[in-house]
Amino acid sequence: MNTNxxxxxxSPKIQLKEIGKNKLxxxxxxxxxxxxxxxxxxxxxxxxxxxxxxxxxxxxxxTHNICSKSIMLLKNERVAIELID
Numbered sequence: 001m002n003t004n005x006x007x008x009x010x011s012p013k014i015q016l017k018e019i020g021k022n023k024l025x026x027x028x029x030x031x032x033x034x035x036x037x038x039x040x041x042x043x044x045x046x047x048x049x050x051x052x053x054x055x056x057x058x059x060x061x062x063t064h065n066i067c068s069k070s071i072m073l074l075k076n077e078r079v080a081i082e083l084i085d
Contacts (some may be wrong), residue, residue: 001056008049017061024049025061025082034062039070043077 001024005014015027027081033070039062059080060085066081 008052010048012022018063019059019082022055023057023059025059025083027061028067029061029063029084034066036069036073038074039066040085043052043073043079045065046077046079 001018001022002008003016003018003024005016008016017025017027019025027048028038028042030038040083042060049058051055057080059082060074061082061084063085064083066083071081076085
């Protein structure tokens, strides 16, 4: 599995991490809160990745600082969330 963001047509600043077979994580560790606008960008990134490789499962890897509206949006778009400290 390729973890180079440029392979998927994404910015090189985006951090991708292989977390299992056919599972790719988008690493988004911020000191501030992840709000709905950030979640919309994450959904766009996940859509871009799935357009290149549709069988991948996408997971957001982030801290506990995420608002409930963002969580709902990500769940509706089938982007899993993995919380880290």
